[in-house]
Amino acid sequence: MAKLRSLLLFTLLASLSTVLAESWKVNNINIQVVSKDGAKKAEHKLEYPYAIQDLSAEPTDSLKLSFKLENSVRPHQAMVVFQSQDEFQDEVMVAASVKGSGKGRLELNFARGDTKFKYGTRKYSMTFLLGGPKVDEPYKYTLGHIEVKGPSVNPPTRPTRVEYKSQPEIHHQFRPDQKLINQAISGAFTILVLTPFAALFILWGQLGIKFEPLKALATKPLDLIAALVFFGSLAGIEYVFYSYWTHVTLFPVLQYLGVLSLVAVISGRSVLSTAQTRRLQRTAGSAKKEF
Incomplete structure (x- = not known):
């Protein structure tokens, strides 16, 4: 018990000396x-x-x-x-x-x-x-x-005291929604844009164009798949352009175009090679008939 009292007294004196030293x-x-x-x-x-x-x-x-x-x-x-x-x-x-x-x-x-x-x-x-x-x-x-005391000769001019006070409240105004074109006008121009395609198909019908290459491709599944992939990639590229015009930002568009362009190049080479081979075969067949 005496040791405990001594320890407490020593701690108290030490803390007191610390306070005095501060x-x-x-x-x-x-x-x-x-x-x-x-x-x-x-x-x-x-x-x-x-x-x-x-x-x-x-x-x-x-x-x-x-x-x-x-x-x-x-x-x-x-x-x-x-x-x-x-x-x-x-x-x-x-x-x-x-x-x-x-x-x-x-x-x-x-x-x-x-x-x-x-x-x-x-x-x-x-x-x-x-x-x-x-x-x-x-x-x-x-x-x-x-x-x-201030200088008697050429005393400096004191800057104007800045008064800090509340400013008028700022009310944010959002930009009004953009007015859309009348649906009738928009539909008329859509029809006008599609008119050349309709005229193209009509002229094809009058000229009697036949899509015989499709029949030839049907007999060769790999060439048919390559042709479908090629035209599909072209359609995908057109859709990406449409999406960029409507809602997609630039960086995703570049990513999609990079992939679709690579597919179009690989499949297009195969399709063009097949078309070149078929044209050479037709040319050779016509030459044999003449002889």
Whole structure:
């Protein structure tokens, strides 16, 4: 039981020491306002939570901040945030450097600093911030206020303040459906397109054309199958073109055409070879009859 109490007490002390170690300890905070020629115009030694109220600077002055960190770890972020005390609430963040010994410093030349310092004479609040992943509680110290005078010659023009407000609601309008051609007109043109085919069959009938090759193909099943495959592939290609015109996209059409074209080439060679052989046979038969 005594060992358990000792263990609990040791754990409590260890956790307490951890909590104490997770707080930033900053000492020797010193702020100076230095003129252009290096003369010291103001100096304040600060201790939390004391804040400066009557600090002022000319547009050519510099602000210097020095401090000493007592922690063994170093912050990942050390800065002073200047915020204007007017309707614009402009913020300027100036980073401070911290050495391995814990000494930190910051120097801001208002003439070379952010343009926001040159928009006329304005008062700024100064907030000192420290932070890092190894210390849970960040350090925040409001150092006070400083009045920075604007340049008397050629002051920059302040950009117009952007007002963010709600815009009128956008109502999406879909494109109206495309009007289709009257069915009677569409049917008339369909008949007009099919008319040449009707005229072709009528002329074939008048000329007495006979499809004797079909009878010859019927006696040779392989040649008949090749002919059917060839004409079927041609019909399939025509159907693919029709589908592309109506509803199918380009890439599927290219795939279908690639397959059907290969079938048409292979079967067409066989059909044309058969037709050439049959024509040569007829030519040879006619020559024998003449003799």
